[in-house]
Amino acid sequence: MASCRERRRDTDSSLLLDVEEEDRDMDTKDEDHIEPQVEAMTPKPGNIGPKMQNSSTRRNAALNILFCRRFWSLLKVIFPKLISPTFLMFCTLLAVCLLEQVVIYQTGLIPSQFVKILAAENPQKSEFMTRLWLSLIIIGLNSTLKSLDGYVSSLMYVKWRRLICHRLHQKYFQDTVYYQLNVLQENMDNPDQRISQDVERFCKQFSLMIAVIIISPFTIGYYTYQCYISTGWQGPVSIFVYFVTGTIINKFIMSPIVSLLVRQEKLEGDFRFKHMQIRVNAESAAFYRACQVELMKTNFRLHSLLDTQTRLINREFWLNFAVNMFDYVGSILSYIVIAIPILSGAYSHMAPNEISSLVSKNAFVSIYLIGCFSGLIDLSTKLTDLAGYTHRIGELLESLEKTEKGTMEDLTNQSTDPGGDDSCENTSLYSNESTQSNKAFQLESVTLTPPSLQNRVLIRDLTLEIEAGRNLLIVGNTGSGKSSLLRVLRGLWPTLGGSVERISPLGPQGVMFIPQKPYLTDGSLREQIIYPLKDKYPGQVSPDDEIIMQNVERLELMSVFDRAKGLDGGTEWINWYDVLSPGEMQRLSFARLFFHQPQFAVLDEATSAVSMETEELLYTICKDMGMTVISVGHRTSLRKFHDVELKLDGHGGWKLEAIR
Ligand SMILES: Nc1ncnc2c1ncn2[C@@H]1O[C@H](COP(=O)(O)OP(=O)(O)OP(=O)(O)O)[C@@H](O)[C@H]1O
Incomplete structure (x- = not known):
């Protein structure tokens, strides 16, 4: 019995030490100067003590290993088993997207096929009608597949949300974990917002990205091969180098955006909490005729949030600039690639019409390949949002697991506690x-x-x-x-x-x-x-x-x-x-x-x-x-x-x- 008690004390003090260490870790030279004033005035949402800034978390919130680790743990939640409903949905989406690519290609050929029939020496009505029906079928198929792609993505979004929320709820409502998190752990802001809002946004963004992500390896592989056939190794290599360079540049621009997004979400939660506080305590506040002070405090929260949002928008400007530059420079990259041998005189022995057909042939496949990469790069803004939400949900999950472990150890150690299993049943x-x-x-x-x-x-x-x-x-x-x-x-x-x-x-x-x-x-x-x-x-x-x-x-x-x-x-x-x-x-x-x-x-x-x-x-x-x-x-x-x-x-x- 004595050893059980000793162990319990150890767990208790280790929990306290963890909190202290997190606190020590906090960055006193925080970049935002408004927050401390607001924090000094208002208690932590859902907490009694003054709110500590969770700046160590924000500092770590970037496109880094930690992000990969947290994203991986969320993937394990949304794809629990190989044969699971979400995995089957994923396979359906993959099939739909692949079919969609084939149909899109066929849809792209329709105008030239009409031109060919109508510009022939003796245009045939029957040929035209057949082509018209075929085109309508292709267009119908295209529309069906596009709608199906959106439909399956939305179903996956709902399923993912259910899975993540259930996992978080299961841990949050375990014994006294929700109390520990809301009252005792000062480094965890707005767990309610993380569960209700951040999970929703994470699932939404990921469902919007997933179709492009899963189809990219196939389209990139196919067009890389086509590009290699028509331009030799120089074409795909130069495009890959361009893509890698663009990704590295974007990575540097995106990382601070992720940490700002995490911060914005926290301030969003604080702002909502302030309104919630008024809603719950409307009568008490009304007795104090507290409208002026509450107006000031609520506006403080609002301004703090809006300042961060403005900074986020400023950062996103540069990201959008980089993405647009990448897209448009990409559209002329194929000509730059072919210009090098032409301008250096390597094709001086060729006739102008030969050079012209070589250029258009190379440009055609290169543009397709670049288009695939541009599609990925265009996801940058969504990826920053996704990374921000991943950090917030991942951090909550880790905190829940740590607290749950502490509580479970506590319960195990209290071997004589007959009410230890504080189940909700x-x-x-x-x-x-x-x-x-x-x-x-x-x-x-x-x-x-x-x-x-x-x-x-x-x-x-x-x-x-x-x-x-x-x-x-x-x-x-x-x-x-x-x-x-x-x-x-x-x-x-x-x-x-x-x-x-x-x-x-x-x-x-x-x-x-x-x-x-x-x-x-x-x-x-x-x-x-x-x-x-x-x-x-x-x-x-x-x-x-x-x-x-x-x-x-x-x-x-x-x-x-x-x-x-x-x-x-x-x-x-x-x-x-x-x-x-x-x-x-x-x-x-x-x-x-x-x-x-x-x-x-x-x-x-x-x-x-x-x-x-x-x-x-x-x-x-x-x-x-x-x-x-x-x-x-x-x-x-x-x-x-x-x-x-x-x-x-x-x-x-x-x-x-x-x-x-
Ligand atoms: N979550 C908390 N974190 C840190 N200190 C706390 C916390 N909750 C209470 N305290 C502090 O612990 C001390 C004891 O609080 P407690 O609630 O036990 O007082 P009490 O004797 O019940 O008072 P009262 O008669 O006013 O209800 C108080 O100084 C209080 O501010």
Whole structure:
């Protein structure tokens, strides 16, 4: 057991070290001068602490090995197996594109075939009609293949998006990974935006590029051969040298664009978050008449974003310039190639009409080959976007994997933690096995600090046993570490020292937490009450309705019931935070608690917004249901519902004494 605890501490500190190292890595000489002002004013989206700039990531965001590695890991997500739907779609697309090339070539011949028939000495009507029908068939085939190519690419886009989002969701919603990422890891900006927006854009760009990418090796191979036949080795070699030179030049122009794009996406997320913050807290802000300051702060975000976008556009100007130069110089390259021997007198023995036919023959195949390369070079702007999104999604994936690994190791090490498998499945929340125990937690010499402030000890060497039938009240000044202790009990925060043994399972059957800020999910009133269960009795009248309604009535939630149009309500979206008062939210949290009736209830200032009479009622029901409560609170009225008091001084000191 001791070694398990030791290992857990090691994992915890390695997680902290990782965060510190990332922070140290940050570039203080950041190129953007606006961002620090904005950062100083606004908290990190989804975070409590001041936002750290993720400049080390931006510095690495380029067309480099890291990009290849991240792109490869995304390819493995979107093409999971050789015989998978996406791979079959890919093969279909390849077949369609190849056929399309043949048909395009035939379509290109149509005008000259008409000219040939009409310019003949004796034009034949039947010949013309046959050609007309054939041309219409070719054109119809061409249009079908072109539409099919777009259709298959779009289907692949949807499939890829589903695969990447599922992979990210699977990791994000693993145990407490989403908490770690949003609250504790300051180097990860806007994970929500990465999942919702960046994945979408990555899939869109890649689906637009894929047809050109997969067809290029075939067309380049074919026209290289044709070019070699008609011009000898000089033609293809000079075109390849030209292409390689163009690619190298573009690579240098593109790399800074990728890092700017990554930055722009981050600022885009911050800007959206600012609006989200106003949307969620509209009422509180309105009470402060905060329109001016919020206008200023939101405009700061906007300007910061627009400045970066302008810089991006400036950089893209040079990329577009290079791409256009490459395209147009490419169109005369074949003449430059043939001009060298002509101007140096190598063909001086040839007649002018011989030279003319040689030039047009060489130019024809060379232009096709150059066209294939130009098509690839034209993808440069899309490639920079793709690289930017690849870095952002890849970075999130790495972070999720690292956090998930840390959490899984933690769970493995906590061999005595019966609630360790914090699966999202209802079945594990409500297993048939009786896992009740007389004890909920056993703490041995626990030392606790906020995650990023190891020198600020909130609690030192706390030894505590939380057992059934002994209600515990945790008190102390604000900021003294009361909620932090609950975070440690839940396993959200690591400890600096000591061990935490979770004996009863975490979850509605064993220990249930009612946090300080009530969490109300999207969905009906029933879904709020049975949370964290999803849908216990889908599509049928639940035998629990009577229990639910009994609690709704005794918690005076009938007005909420009416507004929600019953337990299963209307179909329209309700933002519960907008329509409930803080007291109603707290009573709804208790309706949830009384529905699940866990053995232990951990209540973090869960009655702070209700009257003393209601508080008394709520604690009496808890007692009647046989629940053991662990409460955090400031009101002295709470003492009479508890047997023991743990008093924290906020500087490491604590005192545990019985309540008379
Ligand atoms: N994610 C975090 N990262 C760093 N510090 C944090 C974090 N969350 C809380 N803290 C800090 O830890 C300290 C203890 O916070 P905690 O929430 O435990 O206080 P509390 O005793 O519950 O206070 P209150 O009575 O006001 O709820 C506070 O100084 C707080 O600012």
